Amino acid sequence: MPREGVVLFSEPTGYGLEYGSCFFKQIAESARRVGVNVVESGGFPDDLDSKIDEHDPVVFYSIGHGTHCLHTVANLIPYIEVEHPAHPKWGHPCYENLRLDKFKGRHVHLLSCITAVHLGPALIDHGCRSFIGYDAEFVYGVRLLIAEIPRPCEEPKPDADFYSFIDCDAEGERKIVLEGSTVGEAVNAMIAKFEEYIKKYEEGEWKDRPIAPWAARWLRHDLDHLKAYGGMDWRPVPRVAPLPYVTMGGIAMGLLALSAIATYAHEKGWWKLPWE
Amino acid sequence: MLERVRRWVESLPAVERDLPVINYAGRDWTPNAILREVEAGTPTGRELQRRLEHRVIGQVNIRALAKRRLLKLLEKYPVEARTLSLKRPVIRPEELKREIETEGALGRSLIDVEIGKITQTLGKY
Numbered sequence: 001m002p003r004e005g006v007v008l009f010s011e012p013t014g015y016g017l018e019y020g021s022c023f024f025k026q027i028a029e030s031a032r033r034v035g036v037n038v039v040e041s042g043g044f045p046d047d048l049d050s051k052i053d054e055h056d057p058v059v060f061y062s063i064g065h066g067t068h069c070l071h072t073v074a075n076l077i078p079y080i081e082v083e084h085p086a087h088p089k090w091g092h093p094c095y096e097n098l099r100l101d102k103f104k105g106r107h108v109h110l111l112s113c114i115t116a117v118h119l120g121p122a123l124i125d126h127g128c129r130s131f132i133g134y135d136a137e138f139v140y141g142v143r144l145l146i147a148e149i150p151r152p153c154e155e156p157k158p159d160a161d162f163y164s165f166i167d168c169d170a171e172g173e174r175k176i177v178l179e180g181s182t183v184g185e186a187v188n189a190m191i192a193k194f195e196e197y198i199k200k201y202e203e204g205e206w207k208d209r210p211i212a213p214w215a216a217r218w219l220r221h222d223l224d225h226l227k228a229y230g231g232m233d234w235r236p237v238p239r240v241a242p243l244p245y246v247t248m249g250g251i252a253m254g255l256l257a258l259s260a261i262a263t264y265a266h267e268k269g270w271w272k273l274p275w276e
Numbered sequence: 277m278l279e280r281v282r283r284w285v286e287s288l289p290a291v292e293r294d295l296p297v298i299n300y301a302g303r304d305w306t307p308n309a310i311l312r313e314v315e316a317g318t319p320t321g322r323e324l325q326r327r328l329e330h331r332v333i334g335q336v337n338i339r340a341l342a343k344r345r346l347l348k349l350l351e352k353y354p355v356e357a358r359t360l361s362l363k364r365p366v367i368r369p370e371e372l373k374r375e376i377e378t379e380g381a382l383g384r385s386l387i388d389v390e391i392g393k394i395t396q397t398l399g400k401y
Contacts, residue, residue: 016358016365065362072362089381091363113361136385141358145369162358202396207289214355220389221382 002058002105005037005237007177008051010062012043012074019140019162020063020111022152023170031177036237038177043074052102058236059107061173066112069094069119080110082122090114100126107176107183107236111169113137116227130183130230132172132190138225139218140165144210158209165222168193180239184232194223281314281325284401291352295345297397298327299334304344307397331398339379342390346376 009028011021021043028038039055041047043064052060062079064072069084070092081098104127110120116133123131141162143149150162171193175181181189200206201216209215265271285293285307296304305313305324313321327334333341354369364371367382375383 016360019358020360063360065360065365067362070362076362111360113359137359137361137364137382139357139359139367143356145354145356202289210353211355212289213291213349214353214357217386217389217393218357220392221385224385224389 001056003037003056004058006039006055006057007031007036007059007061007173007237008039008041008048008055008057010041010043010048010060010064010073012064014074015065015076016140017043017063017065017074018152020166020169023166024061024063024173026153027170027174027177030174034178036177045073045077045079048073048079049099049102057106059109059173059176060103061109061111063111066110066115066119067092067094068114068117069122071110071112071115071119080119080123082119084118087117090117094118097122103128105129107131107234109133109173111138111140111166116225116229120227120229124229128230129234130228130232130236132183132187132226132228134222134225135227136221136225138165138169138222142211142214142218144214147211156206156211156215159211161211161215164197164215164219168197168219168222176235177237180235180237182233182235183228183230187226187228187232190226191223194219194226198223277325278314280401281311281328284328285311287400288397291349292393292397294352295348295397296341297394298324298332299336299341300324300327304341328398328401331395331401333394333398338391338394339387342387342394343376343379345394346386346390347373350376 009024011024013021028040031038039051039057041051065076068087068090069082070078071080073079078098081094081096082100083097084094086093100122103123106128107130108123108128109132114136116135120131120133143160147159150157150160156163168190172186172190175186175189198216198219201212206212288307293307296306298305310324314325350369350373357367359365
């Protein structure tokens with residue numbers, strides 16, 4: 001039984017994966033501040049395996065290149081796979097079942113292409129409790145040919161956007177990990193985030209940016225192919241009170257206790273007010 | 277009535293004003309071209325306006341119209357897309373063009389999105 005409230009983020013770099021890992025790190029940092037147990041990995045299979053075995057996380061959020069039956073991690077190494085013949089649309093047969101049972105009882109979110117076609121359903125069949133992914137190629141960045149390639153986590157520019165797409169995907173785990181949302185609520189938040197950016201590009205403050213027509217279309221494409229399977233009503237990470245409230249609550253309790261002690265001591269006559 | 281067409285064109289992002297939304301009399305009409313025709317007060321302008329009011333795209337395959345819009349957009353704004361696919365992590369404009377023309381998996385999805393854009397653009401009238 002995975003440990004509620006423990007989350008594992010796979011954060012490889014190279015092959016463009018740093019664009020997602022950068023967002024994962026930001027969520028991890030915020031999660032620690034609200035007391036969530038976050039485990040981070042560079043995304044190599046041995047490290048992921050040992051962290052899953054050691055920490056037994058309830059959430060597995062991973063970025064990597066994919067196909068309809070395969071999710072790869074660092075250095076394009078296959079990590080989760082379901083045996084499947086070549087797909088007429090997506091090609092690439094998969095020859096073995098790899099780690100499908102490792103995600104029993106967990107929430108798996110793959111920021112990856114096409115994995116919701118066969119891999120996601122196979123994970124659910126093998127006991128994974130919920131899955132979020134995409135059943136087509138996930139576009140994470142667009143740029144006009146004249147534009148420079150942005151840095152990871154760099155805000156969208158007029159002629160390039162390598163930010164909004166991943167921000168929409170990351171919204172799901174922000175909700176689950178930072179706010180204790182259900183999987184269904186997280187998916188709805190992702191949809192709302194996609195719509196927010198699309199609106200910005202179609203009729204909002206970014207509508208006249210040269211990248212706007214393409215960014216809006218590719219965002220809509222990603223949104224159209226967002227898929228979620230399994231239990232939508234469960235809450236993988238129980239709600240955690242935000243740290244300021246915990247601190248304020250602690251101070252209030254302390255003051256109450258002090259005043260109770262002072263009153264008791266006063267009644268006993270152990271101390272007096274100056275005018276008594 | 278001319279005002280309404282003007283307001284409609286002005287409500288669209290600049291780039292959308294030059295993408296076809298109606299096919300009539302054997303040719304595609306963009307919002308800007310429709311406005312010019314309505315301003316000129318020609319019978320074609322009146323017919324285009326009538327079609328706008330009734331959201332009539334015309335006797336044309338809407339997928340074909342969507343394709344032409346995408347190809348026009350790609351010509352004007354050559355774009356590169358990055359994906360998390362093992363098959364093609366980078367999609368260059370020439371590959372995207374092929375995808376749209378042959379209705380590959382990605383091309384089909386973009387055409388579906390574009391059909392939505394046509395409906396949305398006409399819906400703003």
